[in-house]
Every structure is written in structure tokens, then in C-alpha cells.
Amino acid sequence: MASQAKGLQNFISDLRNAKSKEEETRRVDKELANIRKKFLGSSLSSYQRKKYVWKLVYIHVLGYDVDFGHSEVVSLVSSSKFSEKQVGYVALSLLLRGGDQMLSLVVNAIRNDLTTSSNNDAAQSLALCSIANVSGLELAQALHVEVQQTLVAKSTTPCVRKKAALCLLRLVRTSPDLVAGREFAPHVANLLQDHHLGVLTSTMSLLIGLASQHEKEYEILIPYVVHILVMLVLRKACAREYLYYRTPSPWLQIKLLKFLQYYPSIMTSDKPYVSQLQNVVSKILTETDVSDSINKSNADHAILFEAVNLIVIWGSSGPTQQREGAMRLLGKFISVREPNIRYLGLMTMARLAQLEGSGQSVKKHQATVLVSLKDADISVRRRALDLLFVMCDTDNAEQIVDELVAHLVNADAAIREEMVLKIAILAEKYATDLRWYVDTILKLISISGDHVSDSIWHRVVQIVTNHPQGDLQAYAAATLLVAASPRRCHETAIRVAAYVLGEFGFLIAERPGMSGDEQFRVLHQHWPTVNKQTRSLLLSTYAKLANLYEECRPLVAPIFAKNKNSVDVEIQQRACEYETMRAAFSPEAVEDLLREMPPYVDKESALMDRLRAQNGSGDRDPWSMGGEQKQEEMNGRHLSPEHLPSVIEGDDNDDEDEDEDPLPQNGNYRRPASNHNVPTSSEPLRAPASGPIGIPKDVIPAMRKAFSHLCTSPSGVLFDNKLLQVGVKHEYRGSQGKVSVFFGNLSSAPLTNLRCQVDQSEHLRMQAQGTPGLMGPDGCTVAVRTQAKLQLMVEVTAPFDDAPALRVTFESDGVQYDYPLRLPIVATCFMEAVTLEPEAFMHRWKSLDGQDRECQEVIRAPANSPINEDSMRRIANMVTSGLRFGRCQGIDPTPWTVSGAATFRTGAKDTSGNNINVGCLLRVEANPQAGAYRVTTRTLHPICSKAVKNVALVSIKVI
């Protein structure tokens, strides 16, 4: 192996010859070290610099992290030699991404290349390509004007123009309000009349990007688009070099058809282009044929599928025969051998099947789809499953579900979970006989129990509980008893059986072989093998059995006795409670406690939510609290206001929000209502603490409240107990703030070794000073009734959505204490109020419409503060003085909305030396009937939106 890099080619050869990944990595590391050394040294020749940067590019492409050499890249880009520029731009495109600080150094060079148009198409092209590839807010803000000018300028050559269009598209995707639709649409119209097909294709890409954000403003361009389609499809007018396997620019045709999909109601208008468009679509439908060339076939079918998408979008407003024609074609496609066409046929048919009135024609293909379900290709199987899910209705549900269940046995892991969920949904939705539903779920458990999630079996319990009519409950109990009888069966089956037998076992106790003690024996045989959640569940069932059947009591008693010492707190607690219950209460009270559960509130199956949540977006009704919370559970715990000041390690038992569960998750029974006076062992037994003592649980609610208050007020007490009081005073100007923290000794002994540590974070620059020793390793001593003081100067450099941690440790009377706290330095501290006219506000509000720029959450009004005019005054006050927003008056006719605007000031500089700021908009809407507030924030930065929303929510809680 060469010991020295002689050149790029040598290096590549070395890597090629590397016998193992390790050897390659060693070679790369060596090369990186070498390059680093070279870059540190002085005076590289032009050739060397290029060579080393190419090597970095090469190493980067191989998948290694290259985190240096950016300044060499920058200097290459700024070079006057084209050869250097070229290397520089390619490296820039690959190595740097938006957010990199180096970008500010290169902006001027890029601008220069973009605007000095003397003979440098090539440099302009490179610049545009790099801007698009790097993207990011910095470049978007610094260069969008130049890019737009390049795009529309007369002098621009087609070669540069098409790149400018795509570059602008990329910038608009990063920051959507760069282009004002009304003014820009005429420019797009001009571009659409260009004769260069490359320019047209790029322009259409740009147009789709723009229309996806504000379709109304580009509606006027439909005639131009239809015209181009007519030229390409009906007249086949296309320059020879843009034919792709004899098809006129399929790329452009796809874009044109895609754009039209934004206008679903086009068919109901009487515009002259409607009939032309219908001709185009008919022609595509009828004249697409299988070709010998796979490339031609693909290109043509790509167009065809796009046309079918358009037909689906039109729905019933389009011509019926086109829908039927499309269905016929797709029916053909799903049985062809060519796998791509079959895949797309299934996918598109699922879309078409959702149109009203197409159900019957889809069902004709059921048999074919079932064949695809067994295809060797997972992609095809997924689509087939999806289509079956869509085409299912009451008539064919039993057949489809049974087929799916039969197929589940052979299905591989990749698709099983999805199948199980879909089967469970279909079985519930279309069951004509609920016994069939119970049987189906049981089959799911026995075939693929690991994929049957808790929500699926919880649903079974809900449905059985809620249907006392007929013999469903007895049937379920008997079936589950049989299912749980074998020595080996899935744990989920045991859980359902335990719950259902506990509730409805008495219905079958008279049957032979199903008496109470036999039920107990069947369940208890699994005790040694099941986990602790199931055991807790079993204990409750045993209690219920023992209550009903005299003969069970002696069987159950030793189990309770033994588990009183269980290491698991939940099991221990249940065992204790159930054992003492009989002695402690009257028989009536015991009877009451162990009575069967009342019916559950009938809700839409949580499974549908789950499916929706996992698809990323559901139709959420923002005013329904339950839905919101379920969504939240499904999506996992994101940072909710409760968790914002999450000071306490470990679970804080703040479970108010979780009562909505269909069934408590651990398999717990619902706790008997508190007025029954059940002996709940108040504190779970814990091993005595050997380490430092943390924050006592009882002060936590007060502490949270204090934190929330401090987020919006300039001074107050952050923490307070018998030993220590922590006070905070904070004031801000722009992006900077001064925060003073006081530690007061309230105890009767001195606090020694008092130390505090503040978390350094990337988004906050901090300088700390204070009482000597306070920040040091040994801490300082605070005498009785005196204070230590910490002073922080902070500057914010980027949006953030948490609060910096402050950890306080000290010793008092020989005992160590360790209090993890959080400083109330939150995003809204750095707001500067902006007063906007209503129109300006609405304009900005609309322009910020988009997925992650908006945050929204609904919160119940605090119990002690109903929504009325007085509370709205406090909300307004909270928004203006607490959150530092400028109130925007006169937007809403009702008194129930407060809107405000502010600028989030950061100390980071952009390229022209100005501070980077983020505009923030906020609305708080109250719904007095529902007793809830809805907080919506829209900002350019997703983290900002979230942060402002969170602070607003915690502030409303303490309003």
C-alpha cells in the first residue's frame, strides 16, 4: 500500500484494493490526517488545494464524516479561476448544508457569480446548483432576490433560466413566503410560453411547488398548462431531442397533469379548456399501449397513472366513462406480470375504490387482489393488503377477513403487524355477529400474538363489556376459557381471558368443566410463566373469583399471602389490598368493589386513530379534547407543557391526563372509586435513600406553578421548602438578558458546600458570576438567614424550546441534598412586541400556513377560572406583558380571541451583520361553551412555534 497520497487516483486505487472495511477506514483516516496537516500548513498550490478538496469530496461520498476543510472550499468558490470555482461549488454542494456557519463567508462570492453576467453561464449555473443543494434559511434570505431576478431577466440564457427556476423552488420550499403569488404568477405565465422544453419542465416544477402552498393564486395559469398538454398529447408537437423513446417529454407531461390535480373542481366550470382537457385524458387512457421497450412502456404508463390520479381527483364531477375506463385498465394492470405496473395498479385502484359508486366495480377484482396478497414481493403484498382494506364492506368482510387471517400464518414479519391491525379494524367495523369478531381476534392472538397490541385486546374487552344483549358475554367467557386451557398459549390470550372471566365467568360457571375453581385453575397454571403486568391482572381476577365462589377462597388466599412480599410494588399493593379487604369492610362494600365494571363510554375505536396517527395526519377536530389526547398518546410523549419544567427525575404520577385510556395500560383494573375508602397504601415502599435527597414530591405541584409564573413575570420564588429558597429575578433586552438567582438559607443550620451548575446549551450563551465558590467544585457556605447569589448574563443564539437546567447541591446537618431545577429562561423572554395592522397580521398569518410552521393545542380552562370577559382580559394581559407580544386589535369580531405578534431576537448574525430574528404570530381563542382555549402559533421556525405554544399553555394554566 502506498505510504503517501500521491494523487487522487492513487488514493482511489488504494481504497479499491482495501481488503476489508477496516483497512479502508484506516486508509481514509490516514488520508484525512494528511489533508488536515496540509491545510494547516501554508501556501498550497492551486493544484494541491483542488486535489485535496476532491479527495474530501470522495471520502464524503463514501460515507465518511468530513468535518473540516470548509474554509478551503470557501476559498475555492471565491477564486477567479473557473477550474477552482468548479471544484469549490461541487464540494460546497456536497459538504455543506443549511445552518453551517461557513455559509456566511461564501454568500458574497455566490452573489457575485450570480449577478456578474459577463460570459459566465457556467459560473452562474454552478452557483444556482449549489444554492439549491445547500438551501437553508441563510442562503434563502440572502440570495432569493438575485435568484428571482436571474429567473425572469431577459438576458438570461435558457440553460441558466431552467436552473434558476429549480433553485427558486428549493428556496421557496425552505421559506415559503419569499414569493408573493399575485405578483409572481404573471412571470410564471411568461415562462410557460418559453419554447425551450427544459425551461418549461423546470418552470412546471417550480409552479407545482408554488401552487402546493397557495393554489388559488396560480389558478389563472390553468389555460397555459392545458395548452401545453394539448400540444404534447394531441398534436405530438415536440422537438426531436425531447422525445424520450418516441414519447414527447414524459417528464413535462407528468408535471402538467400533477399541477391540474390541485384544482379538483375544474370539471364543474364551463371554461373552454375543459373539453380540451377531457380529450387529452381520453387520449392518454385509450392510446397507451404496452411496448417492447421497457423504457417507453414505463414512460407511457407513468403518464397514464398520472392521468388516472387526475380522474380520481375529479371524482364524480368528471365524465363517468373515464372513471369506468380507468377502472377497466387498472383491472388489467393488477393481473399483468410486469411487477411495477401491478404495484402501481393496486395502489391506484385503492385510490379509485374510495370514490363513491366505484365499490361494485372494484369488488369484481377481489380474487385477483387476493392472489397478489401472496406475491413474493413485499411491496406488492402491502399494496394488495391496502386495497383489500379499502374494498371491504359488510358483504365481503367475512370472506376478506378470513382470507387475511388464513394468509397471516404465512405472512412474514415485515407486514404482520400491519395485517393484524387492519384485520382487527375490519372485523370490528363490519361484524354482523360479534361472536365472529371475538373469534377473529382470538385467532389473531394465537397466530401472531406478539403483534396484537394492547389497544386491540382492550377493544375486545370494551366491546364484550358493552354488549350485554344476546349471549356474547357468555360466549366470550367460554371461548376464552377454552383458549387459555392449553399449557402453552400466548400471554395476550391469558390477559383477555383473565379480564373476561373475572367479569363474566359467572355466566358459564354452571356449565360442565367451567366452574369457578376450574376457571381459577386454568388461569393459575400460567402464573409461573407470565410477566408482572399479567400477574397484577390475574390477582384482580382471583379476587373477583374468590368473591363469587366459596371454594376458590382457600385457593386464592395463599397466593395473596405470598405476594404481599412481591418485589413488584403493584403486585404487592394489590395482594395486600385484596387480602385485607374482607376483614376491613362490610360484605356489602366488598361486593360493591368487586362488582362487574360498568359499560365503557362508547368511542370510536382507538385503532382507527392509531392507523391515522401513524399515517402522519388525521382529520383532527381541534376542539375535541379526547381526540387530541389520544393522538398525543399515539404519537408518543412529545414535549407537552407538563413536561416543560420537568424537574423531577422519575415518574411524577401526574396522571390526570391519562384517565382517558380505554383500559389502564398495565392491565390494572380501574381502581374502585375513592369514596369506598379502599386501603391504598399511600406511599409505595421504597428502599431508604442512600444518595443525596432529591426534591420532596409534595412540593412539586407548587414548584411547577412557580415556574409557570416566572416564565411570564420578572421576579419571584422558583423553589421553596424548609431548607432553601431559590428566588429569581430576570430582565431582558432584545436577545440578551440578565438573570439573578438567590439561594436563601431558611433552615436553622448553615448550608455547606452549596454549589450550583447551569447547563450550557448551544442556543444560549451564558456568563456566570456570583458568590465565591458557588460555581466551584467545593461550593460555598450559606449561613442561617443569609443568601448566596448567582448572576447570569445570557444571550440567545438560536430558537429553542426548553429551559436551562440548574442543579443545586448542598449539605445541611450532615445530609446531602440534590435539587434539579430549571431556570425560567424560555423563548418568550426574548420576544419584542410588534404591533401589526389587522390586514398585515392576516397576510402574514396566511403566508405562514404550513405543516411545521404551525403549532396548535387545545387546553381546558383552569377549574378555578371559567372563561368570561374577565379571564379574557387576563389572557390579553398574559399575551402582552407575559409573553411580550404586541396585541393586534380588531382582527376578530368576537371578544374571545386574542391575537398578537412579536419578534424573537437572537444574537446570531446573518451575512450582512444583522441579527437573525424570527417573526412569531400567536392566537389564543376561547370557547366558553367547551370551556377550553385553543392556542395557535405560527412562526418561520418550527421550534419557535412549539416553544411559544408551550409557554402560552403553561401560562394559561395559572391564569
Add this chain to the structure above:
Amino acid sequence: KTRGTAPPIRTNTNTQHHTNPATMQSSSSLRAAEACGWHFIVLMSRQGKIRLAEFFSSYNERAKQKILRDIAADVLPRAPKMCNIIEKGDCKFVYRRYASLYFVVGIPHGLNELIVLEQIHLFVEALDGYFNSVCELDLVFSLHKSLLILFEMFIGGMLCESNKQEVLKAIVEAEELVEEMTKPGEDTASQLDDGLSFQEQFQLGRKPGRRQQDGTRR
């Protein structure tokens, strides 16, 4: 407390509008996806070596590594008769195999898969035109050329020019510009550009020296 442990289940986006076909596809997430082009393109050999990789969308290092692992695990083992599309979470892999080299492109749901397949082919044809019947070795040794062709054809993941002649013309013009501005003997751009010795070029089955001006094949 333990919550439901089942990992999320992915289903195709079009089931989400199960109840309301009229709004199908107009959901903002799908729309935004339509305005995106390729998320990335990766050229991977059958042995799992990366020959070219460009991520047009912003991914952090971990996400990139995950994608590369997924490609190696999911794309390479697929049988030839299977379809060229794999669903992978909120992204689809569309791939084509040429000899022992896989061209894998990541796209969002909602993009036309077949046309992406042909876009890959278009790129291959352009490479073919430039390298005179391209082979994997060409890509290995002239990565920078492949990158320049890629950037000439695709901007931010969107197809920019489908006319191969025009693409190659731009590349050749840029090459001329590099040489024009170079004083003979001083800047060794040409050496870098085609750093292979004549001997090596011969071994690769190439004609030494400059390429044909028009860049067309053979």
C-alpha cells in the same frame, strides 16, 4: 407506566383519507411531498460499496447511515422479477440495476414512481454518453465527472434537463473553460480531470486523450 409497546405501523398514505375521498391527496403533507424531487440518489455495488451518493434533502449523519444500511439490506437482496419500488416509512426507494451496480433513488410518497425509474435511466444514458459506454470503474475513478453530470441534470433533486446533448454540451464547455483558463504547464487541471495514465486508460478500454467534442456516444 409502560405504554403500548407496539412499534408504529406504516400504511400507505392513501388510507388516511379512507372516509373522505374528496380530500384525498390534498392533505398538506402529501402536497408538500409533490413539490419535492428526489431526496437522495445512491449508487451502490452489489457488494454494498458506495459509488456515488448525494443527499438533496437535509439528513443528519445518522439518518444518512441508516438509509445506506437500509439500501444494502432491502434493495440488494431483491429478486430480479420483483418491482423496483420499496416502501420505507415515509419514503420510497426506487431503484434500477445496471450490471452489478444499483442506482437507488429516495422519493416521498406521492411522486410518480415510474417516471423516477426513467429519470434514473436518463441519468445512466447521460453517463453512458459521456464515458462512451459507462462501466462501474469509470464511476469509481471519475467520481467528480459523474457528480458534475448529476448536478447538470438534477437541481435540488428535480430533473432540470432531459436533453442529453444539452447536458453533455454543458459539461464539455465547462471542461474547455477549465483548460482555457489554465496556463500550459502551471495548472494541472487536465491531469486531475483525467488523472489516469495512458496505460491505465488503455486498460479501462478507453481511447486516451480528449473526448469527442459533441459528447455523443461512439
